[in-house]
Amino acid sequence: MVTNNLENLIRDFIIVDTHVHLGPLSNLYMPSGSNSNIIKLLKKFGVKKAICATHSSLSTVNYGSVGLPSILEEYKDFLYGYFVFNPNFEEISLKTLENYLNKDLIVGVKIHPSWHFCYPFDKKYEKFWDFITERQIPVLTHSWNPNVPNKAQKYSDPFFFEDIIKKHPGLRLILAHAGGRGEMLYKVISLLENYTNLYVDFAGDIFVPGLIEEYVKRVGSQRLLFGTDMPWVDIRFQLANVMNLDIDENDKRNILGLNAIKLFNLKI
Amino acid sequence: MTGMEKNIEFFDINFWFGENYISKKYTLLEENAAKILLKRKIENNVNFTLISNFLSYFYSPAVGNDLTSELIKKDEFKEAGAAGTLLMEHEWFYHPDDFENWLIKRNKSGFKLLRLFPKTHKYPFELSLFAPFYEILNSYNFPIMISIDELDITGNKNIEWDKIAEIADMYENMPIIIEGGQSKELMYNCFLLALLNNTSNVYIETHNLLGFNQIEDLADFKGSDRLIFGSYYPFFDDNLAVSRIINSNLDDKDKAKIASINIKRIIDNIIII
Numbered sequence: 208m209v210t211n212n213l214e215n216l217i218r219d220f221i222i223v224d225t226h227v228h229l230g231p232l233s234n235l236y237m238p239s240g241s242n243s244n245i246i247k248l249l250k251k252f253g254v255k256k257a258i259c260a261t262h263s264s265l266s267t268v269n270y271g272s273v274g275l276p277s278i279l280e281e282y283k284d285f286l287y288g289y290f291v292f293n294p295n296f297e298e299i300s301l302k303t304l305e306n307y308l309n310k311d312l313i314v315g316v317k318i319h320p321s322w323h324f325c326y327p328f329d330k331k332y333e334k335f336w337d338f339i340t341e342r343q344i345p346v347l348t349h350s351w352n353p354n355v356p357n358k359a360q361k362y363s364d365p366f367f368f369e370d371i372i373k374k375h376p377g378l379r380l381i382l383a384h385a386g387g388r389g390e391m392l393y394k395v396i397s398l399l400e401n402y403t404n405l406y407v408d409f410a411g412d413i414f415v416p417g418l419i420e421e422y423v424k425r426v427g428s429q430r431l432l433f434g435t436d437m438p439w440v441d442i443r444f445q446l447a448n449v450m451n452l453d454i455d456e457n458d459k460r461n462i463l464g465l466n467a468i469k470l471f472n473l474k475i
Numbered sequence: 476m477t478g479m480e481k482n483i484e485f486f487d488i489n490f491w492f493g494e495n496y497i498s499k500k501y502t503l504l505e506e507n508a509a510k511i512l513l514k515r516k517i518e519n520n521v522n523f524t525l526i527s528n529f530l531s532y533f534y535s536p537a538v539g540n541d542l543t544s545e546l547i548k549k550d551e552f553k554e555a556g557a558a559g560t561l562l563m564e565h566e567w568f569y570h571p572d573d574f575e576n577w578l579i580k581r582n583k584s585g586f587k588l589l590r591l592f593p594k595t596h597k598y599p600f601e602l603s604l605f606a607p608f609y610e611i612l613n614s615y616n617f618p619i620m621i622s623i624d625e626l627d628i629t630g631n632k633n634i635e636w637d638k639i640a641e642i643a644d645m646y647e648n649m650p651i652i653i654e655g656g657q658s659k660e661l662m663y664n665c666f667l668l669a670l671l672n673n674t675s676n677v678y679i680e681t682h683n684l685l686g687f688n689q690i691e692d693l694a695d696f697k698g699s700d701r702l703i704f705g706s707y708y709p710f711f712d713d714n715l716a717v718s719r720i721i722n723s724n725l726d727d728k729d730k731a732k733i734a735s736i737n738i739k740r741i742i743d744n745i746i747i748i
Contacts, residue, residue, distance in 0.1 A: 213722045235663045238692045245687060412659065412685050416712050417500070438687030439663065447718035 213443060216450050217253040221464035221475060224249060224257040224442070226347070226383060226410035226434025229278055232262035240438045246282055249435075252442050255464065255475050257286055260317040260347075264291035272303050279312040287473065289317035289347055292339075294331035295324075301334060308342060314471040315381075319349040320362035327367050340375040345470055347408075348380060350395070351387035360387070365395050372402050379470065381406040381432060384413055385422075392418055399426045406470065410434030414444065419452050419462070428458035432467055483727070485717060486523040486735035487515075488560075488588060488620065489654055489680055489705030493529035493539070501709050502529075505546060511708075512555035519717045521706070523556040523735065525588050532592065536562035540581065547585040558742075559586035560620075563608075568598060571607045578611060582747045588618050588652075594625045602641050613646035616744045620680070624656035636666045643674040650676050650741045652703055655683035657710065662686045671697045678741075680705035681733060682716050690733070691724050699729035703738050 227249070229242045249257055261278060264271030271291060279288045290307045293300045307313050316339055320327050327348065339346055348368065351360040365386045372378060385407040386395040392415060399405050399422070407430065409419060422431055435445045449459060468475055492508040495501040503511060508526065515521040526547070531539025543559045546552050561581055567574045578589075589612065593600040600621065602609070612619060626634045643651050653670075655661035661679065663686050670677055671693070682705045684690050693702060704720060706713035720734055 211721070213718065236665055237663060237687050237689070238696065239688045248688070412683070414711055414715060416709070440685045441687050441689065441719070443719050443722050444685055444715055447715045447722075448712070451712060451714045451718075 213252060213446050213450070217446055217463075220253065220460060221255055221468070222253045222446075223433065223464040223467035223473065223475075224254045224435050224437065225381070225432045225467045225471075226408050227257045227259040227437045228262050228265075228439065229259050230261040230263050230274055232266065235262070235439075237438055242278065242282075245438050246285060249437065249442060250285070252446055254442070256467075256473055257437075258289060258314060258467075258471065259286055260289040260291050265317075265319055265322050268293050268296045268299060268303075272307075275307075275313075276310065279310075283312060287312050287314045287471065289313070289315045291317045291319070292335050293323055294318075294329060294335065297331045297334065301338060304338070308344065314473065315345040315347055317347045320367075321349055321351065321357075321359040324359060324362060326362050327371060336371055336375055336378070340378045343377065343379070345379045345381060345406075347383055350382040350384055352389050352391035354391075355388055363387075365391065365398060368405075369398065369402075372405065376404070379404050379406065381408060381470075383408050383434065384411050384436075385409055385418075387411075387413070393421065396422055396425050399430060403430075406430045406432055406466075408432040408434035409448075410436035410445075411440055414448055419449070420454055423452075423454045423458050428454065428461040429466055431462045432470070433463045483520060483721065483731055484523075484735045485519060485521040485704055485720075486525075486738045487521050487706045487708070487713070487716075488525045488652065488703060488738055489527070489682060490524045490708045491527050491529055491532075491710070493542075494533075495529045496533055503709055505542070508546070509549070509551035509555050509557070512552070512557055515708075515713055516555060519713060521556075521713065521717070523558070523739075525560045526552075526557050527560040527562075527590060531562040532595070536596065537564045537566065540564065540586075544581070544584045544586070559584070561586045561589045563589065563591060563596065563598065565596070565598065567608065574608055575611045578615065578617065579747050582615075582617070582745065587742045587745065588620055591619055591621045592625055593621075594627070600625075600642075601638055602645060605642075609642060609646045609649060613649040615747050616648045616650070616741075617747070618650040618652060618741050618745075620652040620654055622654050622656040623658045623660045627658065627660070634660055634666065636670055639677065640670055640673055643677050647676055650678060650744075652678045652680055654680035654705055654707070656707075658683070659685075662689065667693075668696060671701055677701070678703050678737065681720065682707040682711050688724070690719065694725055694729055694733070699725065699732045700737055702733045703741075704734050 263274040528539040
C-alpha cells in the first residue's frame with residue numbers, strides 16, 4: 208500500500224531527482240525552504256542524486272552564473288546542475304555556457320521559454336540549438352499546454368520542439384511536465400512515439416490518474432524521468448505517485464533513477 | 476511507522492461523484508460510488524466522506540441535492556460513512572426567508588457542509604449581498620467551503636482573499652474552509668499566511684498543499700487545528716492525499732487532527748437540533 212511509510216517502500220530503489228530548484232525567488236516563500244532543508248528531505252526519502260537549476264539562474268544572468276557553482280560545490284556529494292540558457296542575453300549566455308560545460312557537475316542545460324518570454328524557434332535560440340547538439344548535452348525544457356489562463360505558457364507548447372528535433376536529430380531533449388495540463392499530456396505521447404531522442408518528466412503538479420501508465424504502455428518506461436520540481440512540489444507527493452502506479456517494478460526502477468543515470472551519465 | 480499511524484482515521488471533505496459530462500475518466504456513477512467509498516475505507520481508513528454531486532455542479536443544485544439526499548439514506552452509503560455536501564440552490568436568492576428552513580431540513584437529511592460556487596453558478600458570495608445567508612449559517616455554526624478557483628473572478632489569479640477575511644471576521648461561528656481545486660494559488664504565497672493570521676475560523680483543505688513542507692509549515696504557523704483533510708477525488712488520487720498526511724513530519728496527534736478530528740469537531744458543533 209502506497210499510503211504506508213514511504214521510506215520503507217522506496218528503500219530498494221535508486222532514486223535520481225532530475226528536476227530540482229534551489230535558492231530564493233521573488234514570488235516564492237516557503238518558511239522552511241532553505242537549500243539545506245530541501246536537500247535533507249530529498250535524502251530522507253531516498254534520493255541518491257539530484258540535478259538542480261537555481262532560481263537565480265532562471266531569473267538573472269549575472270547572479271545566476273555565480274550562484275550555481277557555489278551550491279554545487281557545497282553539496283558536491285549529492286548535486287549535479289543544469290546551466291540555464293537565457294535567449295534574451297544570447298551572446299553572454301552562450302559564452303558562459305561554454306565555460307560551464309567544462310565543469311564536472313554540470314550535466315545538462317535548462318531552458319524555460321515561458322519564463323524568458325521567448326519561443327524556442329525564435330532566432331535568439333538558433334545558435335544555442337546548434338551548440339548544444341554538437342556538445343551532446345541533454346536539454347531540459349519547460350513545456351506546457353498553451354490553452355491555459357497563464358498566457359506565458361504559449362511560449363512552451365511541446366509541439367514547437369518538433370521542428371527543432373527534426374533539424375537536430377542528435378539532440379536529447381526532455382519535455383518537463385510532459386505538456387503540463389489537459390489533453391496536451393496525452394498528445395505529448397505521440398511526440399515520443401515519433402522521436403526517440405525525446406524524454407519527459409512529470410515534475411510539478413502532474414497527478415493525473417492513469418497518465419504515466421498510458422506512457423509506459425505506448426512508449427515504454429525508458430524515456431520517462433523522475434522529477435519533483437522541489438520545492439514547488441513536495442517529493443512525498445511525487446514518490447507516492449510513482450509507487451502507486453500500476454506498472455511493473457522494473458518500469459518503476461527505470462523511471463525513478465536508472466533512466467537518468469544513463470541519460471546524464473551520472474556516477475552513483 | 477508507529478502504531479497510531481496505522482490507525483489514523485480519515486474524514487474526506489472533498490469527494491465528487493456522479494456524471495462529469497466533460498470527462499468519462501472523472502465520472503463516478505451513483506451505482507459505483509458506495510463501492511469506491513467502501514474500498515477507500517478498507518484500504519486507507521477513510522471512514523467518513525462528505526460527498527459532492529457533479530449533478531449539482533453541472534446541471535442543477537436543487538436536483539443534485541435531492542439525489543444526494545436519497546443516496547445517503549441508503550444502507551450501503553451509510554456503511555461507507557457518507558454524508559452530504561449541499562450546493563446553494565438559486566431559489567434561495569428569490570426566497571431568502573425560506574433559507575433557514577431549507578438548511579434545517581437538509582441538515583436533518585444528512586448534509587453537513589455548504590459548498591459555494593459563486594463564479595460558476597453566478598451568484599454573489601460577498602459580505603454585502605450574501606449576508607442574510609451568512610447570518611443563518613453563522614447562527615447554526617454551519618460550515619461552508621469555497622474553492623480558490625471560485626474566488627478568481629477575473630481569471631487572472633486575482634484571488635479576493637480580503638473578502639474571505641471580511642466574512643470570517645463578521646461571522647466568527649461559521650467555519651470557512653478554503654480548498655484549492657485545480658489551482659496552484661494555495662501554494663507558495665503569503666496571502667494564505669496573512670489570512671490564517673488574521674482570522675480564527677478559516678481552515679485550509681489539504682489536497683493541493685503541494686509545496687515543500689507546506690503542510691508542516693502551516694501546522695507550525697497556526698497549529699494543525701486549521702488544516703482539514705480532503706482528497707479531491709476523482710481528480711486526485713486519494714492514495715497520494717492520505718500518504719502525504721501519514722508521511723508528514725508531524726506528531727501523531729497533529730496527523731489525526733488534520734485527518735479527521737478537526738472536521739468532526741466542526742460538524743459536531745453544528746447546532747441544528
